[in-house]
Amino acid sequence: MLTTSHRQLLRVISESGPLSRTEMAVALGLSKAAMSGLARDLIDLGVLHEAGTVYGQGRPSTRLDLQPEWAFFAGISLIQDPAPMILCDLGGKVIARIDMPLSRDPQTIAQSIAERLPELFKVHPQAAAKIGGIGIALSGFVDERQATCIQSTLLNWQGVPLADIVREHTGINAFIENDAKAIAVHEKLFGSTRDQQNFTVVSLGDGIGCAHVIDGRLYRGNHGGAGEIAHCTIELGGAPCRCGKRGCLDTIASMNAIKEMARVEGFACTTLSDIEQIAATGNAAAIKILHRAGSALGLAIANLIQINDPGLILITHTEDGLQGLFGTVMQQAIETNVLPRYAGQTPIRLHRVSDDIWARGAASIAAHNFLIGPNTN
Numbered sequence: 001m002l003t004t005s006h007r008q009l010l011r012v013i014s015e016s017g018p019l020s021r022t023e024m025a026v027a028l029g030l031s032k033a034a035m036s037g038l039a040r041d042l043i044d045l046g047v048l049h050e051a052g053t054v055y056g057q058g059r060p061s062t063r064l065d066l067q068p069e070w071a072f073f074a075g076i077s078l079i080q081d082p083a084p085m086i087l088c089d090l091g092g093k094v095i096a097r098i099d100m101p102l103s104r105d106p107q108t109i110a111q112s113i114a115e116r117l118p119e120l121f122k123v124h125p126q127a128a129a130k131i132g133g134i135g136i137a138l139s140g141f142v143d144e145r146q147a148t149c150i151q152s153t154l155l156n157w158q159g160v161p162l163a164d165i166v167r168e169h170t171g172i173n174a175f176i177e178n179d180a181k182a183i184a185v186h187e188k189l190f191g192s193t194r195d196q197q198n199f200t201v202v203s204l205g206d207g208i209g210c211a212h213v214i215d216g217r218l219y220r221g222n223h224g225g226a227g228e229i230a231h232c233t234i235e236l237g238g239a240p241c242r243c244g245k246r247g248c249l250d251t252i253a254s255m256n257a258i259k260e261m262a263r264v265e266g267f268a269c270t271t272l273s274d275i276e277q278i279a280a281t282g283n284a285a286a287i288k289i290l291h292r293a294g295s296a297l298g299l300a301i302a303n304l305i306q307i308n309d310p311g312l313i314l315i316t317h318t319e320d321g322l323q324g325l326f327g328t329v330m331q332q333a334i335e336t337n338v339l340p341r342y343a344g345q346t347p348i349r350l351h352r353v354s355d356d357i358w359a360r361g362a363a364s365i366a367a368h369n370f371l372i373g374p375n376t377n
Contacts, residue, residue: 005038009024009035010042011372013064072088073364078137096121098119114166132367140153146365162176177361180203186357187199203316204255208249233248234296235296253296258290265285291329295333297333298337305338313349318352334348
């Protein structure tokens, strides 16, 4: 049984990577003797393992890290159809992937997950016995317990206790989370921002998502809506949005919006790169589309910088093309619309991701709750 002290130690290692006992003692403010006892407990349980020796001044030190095969986690994305399901280990490595049909009915979703878990577990003989939780990523608002979907326009849900329904069907602890927030947790736990205490993720795909990590913790806001830049008004009286408002960022700068504008112009485009190639020939309509979308997204990011002053803006994207005109205009709009004293001070990092990023984020939500305990974001 993991105690609070054990979980505190696991949090430090999960956020920092392999550490020596001395480094862990400093991080937690404990004596070396107390830390040695905690580390020994976790080694005996199989949670930690020795990850190599570091040589420097003084005595060599042995670093400890999480044992990847101590636990496994399933992640499901309800953003795509079919819905991907992945299995990852405690180190965040994806070891299996299958698909299931996407449904809007919570009971059908839970039943599909339960039916496909045995297939997912086939890849590892101990996966079923060591499953630590199930995570589900969806588009919408989620309560602070990561249990109930408060509202999802995409799924047409209100007050759906999906985590409890999945738990009833599978017998496994389940957690749900907004898609962008799941990506932020994944990047902090297993990805490229482990060393960042304050950062913002902007997820650019068919829609636009956003999430903030502040002081090393996911920031949800009072009602779970922190980061909803997709539905910030960018053009007063603009195009109608699925949320019921008009002129939202999602109607201008999302991949769906950009491709729809291209379709209206008569372009046979299926990707952002296609539109970039047309714009590169000097086509005025394609250039206008990319300028409009890049300017809108850059303005929204500039506002994020001035409101939160993050240490990093991480833009995750599943398509090529962000290095072209769209990305250039976006960067210019960011620099133009922040106060001069902030200009150029916030790194903007583009991060190409695979289309299983939301399922990986979902699995990371389950891993986070397993390692650190619920309600400690």
